[in-house]
Amino acid sequence: MSGLEDCQTQIWLRWLPIWRRNARVWRKLAGPALLGNIGEPLLYLFGLGYGLGFFVGQVNGMDYVVFLASGTVCASAMNTASFEGLYSAYTRMAVQDTWLGMFTAPLDLGDIVVGEAIWGGTKSLISAAAILLVAAGLGLVADWQALWVLPIAFLLGTCFASLALVVTSVSKSYDFFLYYFTLVITPMLLLSGVFFPLEQMPELIQQISAYLPLSHAVALVRPLMTGQAVSDILFHLGVIILYLVIALPIAIRMIKKRLLS
Amino acid sequence: MQINNVIEAKQLTKTYDEKCVVNKLDLTIPAGQCFGLLGPNGAGKTTTLRMLLGMTTPDSGELQVLQYSIPLQARQMRAQLGVVPQMDNLDPDFTVTENLYTYASYFGLCRSQVKDRIEYLLEFANLQSKRHARIDTLSGGMQRRLTLARALINQPKILILDEPTTGLDPQARQIIWQRLRHLQNDGMTIVLTTHYMEEAQRLCDQIAIVDQGRMIASGSPKELIDNNVEPHVVEVHGTELEHWLTERGEHLGARCERLMETVIFYLQDEQPLLQELMAKKGLEYLHRPANLEDVFLKITGRELRE
Numbered sequence: 365m366s367g368l369e370d371c372q373t374q375i376w377l378r379w380l381p382i383w384r385r386n387a388r389v390w391r392k393l394a395g396p397a398l399l400g401n402i403g404e405p406l407l408y409l410f411g412l413g414y415g416l417g418f419f420v421g422q423v424n425g426m427d428y429v430v431f432l433a434s435g436t437v438c439a440s441a442m443n444t445a446s447f448e449g450l451y452s453a454y455t456r457m458a459v460q461d462t463w464l465g466m467f468t469a470p471l472d473l474g475d476i477v478v479g480e481a482i483w484g485g486t487k488s489l490i491s492a493a494a495i496l497l498v499a500a501g502l503g504l505v506a507d508w509q510a511l512w513v514l515p516i517a518f519l520l521g522t523c524f525a526s527l528a529l530v531v532t533s534v535s536k537s538y539d540f541f542l543y544y545f546t547l548v549i550t551p552m553l554l555l556s557g558v559f560f561p562l563e564q565m566p567e568l569i570q571q572i573s574a575y576l577p578l579s580h581a582v583a584l585v586r587p588l589m590t591g592q593a594v595s596d597i598l599f600h601l602g603v604i605i606l607y608l609v610i611a612l613p614i615a616i617r618m619i620k621k622r623l624l625s
Numbered sequence: 626m627q628i629n630n631v632i633e634a635k636q637l638t639k640t641y642d643e644k645c646v647v648n649k650l651d652l653t654i655p656a657g658q659c660f661g662l663l664g665p666n667g668a669g670k671t672t673t674l675r676m677l678l679g680m681t682t683p684d685s686g687e688l689q690v691l692q693y694s695i696p697l698q699a700r701q702m703r704a705q706l707g708v709v710p711q712m713d714n715l716d717p718d719f720t721v722t723e724n725l726y727t728y729a730s731y732f733g734l735c736r737s738q739v740k741d742r743i744e745y746l747l748e749f750a751n752l753q754s755k756r757h758a759r760i761d762t763l764s765g766g767m768q769r770r771l772t773l774a775r776a777l778i779n780q781p782k783i784l785i786l787d788e789p790t791t792g793l794d795p796q797a798r799q800i801i802w803q804r805l806r807h808l809q810n811d812g813m814t815i816v817l818t819t820h821y822m823e824e825a826q827r828l829c830d831q832i833a834i835v836d837q838g839r840m841i842a843s844g845s846p847k848e849l850i851d852n853n854v855e856p857h858v859v860e861v862h863g864t865e866l867e868h869w870l871t872e873r874g875e876h877l878g879a880r881c882e883r884l885m886e887t888v889i890f891y892l893q894d895e896q897p898l899l900q901e902l903m904a905k906k907g908l909e910y911l912h913r914p915a916n917l918e919d920v921f922l923k924i925t926g927r928e929l930r931e
Contacts, residue, residue, distance in 0.1 A: 381730040388727065389718040461714035468678060468708035469731035469779075470700045624680050625641075 378471060382479025383486070385462075390487070401491035405440040406498060409433060412559070424561055426590055433504040434586040435558035437495050437513060438520065441488035442578055445521035446549055448484040449528025450541045456480075457532065463623065473623060477616045481525045488521020489514055499589070506591025513585050516601075520581045523604050526611035533618035557582045577607045631656045631783055631814050632677065637686035639672055639838075646672045647683070648838035654831070656782075659805070659815040661829035663822070665925050669838040670818040671711070674787055677816070678708065691782060704732060707776035711787040713768045715760045721771055722747070722756045725778060732779045739778060749804065750774040766797025773804060784808065786817040790824060802827060822918040832917070836925045846917055853920045855880065857895035858913050862887040865907030891915065 390397055413429030420428040456462035463476050493514060499505050531544045555562070555572060556579035562570050573579045580600040587594045632654040639647040647669040654660045662670050675681035677690055679699025688695040693702035716724050722743060729739040747753045750770040755763060763771065769789065776784060789805070790798040805828055809815060819825050825832055826846045833843040842849060850856075866888065879898070880891045890898060895912060902910045 381727075381733075384730060385716070385727050388723070389716075392718060460717065461710070461712060462716060464710065465714040465716075465728070466731050467680065468703060468706070468710070469728065470704040470733075471731055472700060624682075 378475040379479035379482060381471070382466065382476050383483050386480070386483040387486070398490070398494060401444050401487065402440065402494040402498070405436045405443075405491070405495055408439075409436050409495070409499070429502075430504050430590060431561075431586070432559065433495075433499040433502075434513075434589040435556075435582055437492050437499070437517065437589070438556070438578060438581045438585050439553055439558045440491045440495055441517040441520045441581070442524050442549065442552070444491045445484035445488045445524040446528045446545075448487050449480065449525035450532055450535075450544065451538060453480050453525075453529055454532045454535060454538065454541075457619070457623070458535075467623070473620050474616050477529060477619055478612070480529060481522050481612055481615070484525020484528070485518045485520075485522030488524070489518040492517030492521075496589075505589050509591065510589045512588050516581060516584055516588075519601070519604055519608070520577065523577055523608040523611065526608055526615055529615035530611055530618060533615055533622055552576050552578045555579070557586075577604045580604055629655060631691055632660075632816065633687075633689045634676075635687040637673070637676060637683045637688060639669075639676065639681060639683050646838050647676070649686070650835070650838065650840055652833065652840075654814065654816060656814050657812045658830045659809050659817070659828050661825040661832040662816065662818045662835065663820075663825055663832055663921060664818075664835040667837075668835045668925075670835060671787060672838075673835070674785060674816075674818060677785065678703065678706070704779065705782045707779065707781035707784040709769075709772050709776045709784070709786040709789055711791070713772050715768060715771060715775070717760045720757050720759055721752055721763070724760065724771065725775055728775045729778045734779065742778065742780070746774040746777055749777070749807075751800070764797070766793050766800065769793060769797065769801060770804070773801065777808075781813075783814045783816065786815065788818055788820065790819070790821065798824075822916060822921055826917045834921060834924060841924055842920070849920050850915050850917060854915045854923055855891040855893050856915050857892045858915050858919060859890045859892065859895055859898055859902070860887055860911045860913075861890070861902065861908055862910075863908040865905065869905060869908060891919070 409429070409432060413432045417428035417432070422428070423431040463473070466476050467473065496505065496510060496513060500510070527548075528544070531541065535541065553559075555569060556576050557573070558578070562573050562579075565573075580603045584594060584597065584600045586592075630653050632652060634650060634652040637647055637650040637652075638645065650669070650673065652673075662673060664670050672681055676683050676688060677695065679696035679702070682696050690702050691705055693699070695702060716727060719727060725743045725746065726736060726739065729735075729743070747756055750773060752767060752771060752774065755767060760768065760771075773786075773789070776786075786805075790801050793801065802824070805815060805817075809828070815828075817828070829846060831843065831845060832849060833840050834849075835841065842853065844852065866886065870888070882889045882891075892898060899910075899912060902908055
């Protein structure tokens, strides 16, 4: 029972123990965690959706609150995974030395970082599901095709968790993450069509937006939730996947460099 | 298959920013031995342990652990290794048993496979009554014992401990020593670093003293003492110390060291000095056998390492 045989038979599943460890911790604190994950997006949905929506009226041929609901799902997926990849991952990397403990077992940092990224995607999936449920209860979701939002939220979350892990790999403290939020996450939130459509914005803004992974998620999720036909599916998915497959190996390399000098 | 030497390092070298932290280090550790790596702060002990685990890649030299080439095959090797790190890194979100089950899962071991093992380890670490306790409610000694139990979850062939009793009170330290000796009697190979000479002297079969990345002495505790220092030590202090020293002159006929208000004599034959001291007023003295600390201080010097 050395454990050697077991772990060699499941090479492609080596990330799973990390994921399961995080899931077990999450389950213990699920109440407050869920509240944090979906409380804020719901406040936006109600506050902006119904409050601001009263003055805005129709956007792109739909009620503003309907327009906002799909944006909120994407924004929440991004935020949830980013927090997980920054604050929580940093705690496990630098404060609790959890990763070092995993490393002294036969896990490599590659397994650990992949496990963290997939866990970030899972948390995004959970928060997207919760918001979707509430939105459906409020009659803001058109039909069952909206369930396709869930795998997209998972992919988007894994992508943003990987980006966040790159930032975590060079961070000296929690304070550093404020730069990332101010310089990357918040502009992305405003330039991806979450709160307002971008068609009337200057050409430059629209060009920038075309490079942002969040705007491609919105381009998929909005028609899915409002019962419209989705176009350019592979292209939009491709952009998100591209960010993921670039960010994840960089995160692994940088974290190896940091911990395995 | 019996492996004779479980760890073999040849000419290991590691340099950080032009500072040579480990310098052409040779180590041979036979199976079943308790091996102590001693040295002042910054001597390269932790870097050496990191190299053994495959966490730090040596710049040059050869390293084999359990016949695996390190760092190339470090993952396979770590499956058969137990590690007690310098800082406890138990999972604060889990209870005692949850910590053990979770750690087992990192080895690919599932619940049913380790259920009995965990019961045994709880008993071994004397933590049965704490099985459902949260980590932050455990004392420092209990946390250390749990870290030790956790390191044994995979029935390792080698146990590596980085300063296992630093920061523990004497009672807690005694229990850890007892547990380590128990493992030693079962034939476990143990590699530990420590600052405590008493710990090394009690536990280790073989000791290597390193300083500035080089091995400067090695052998059993007894060999090290016999080969490096005189068997008797007399420490003298008191109000009349200055007067007595002047009176005797510098011809003390023995190797001695001045440490602030105390003079330490290292002697082959202690009787003449003891006779003399007994007759003196205003002088206190302590006669003791030479120990590993005397060796350590003699060969690494007394200046502070920070």
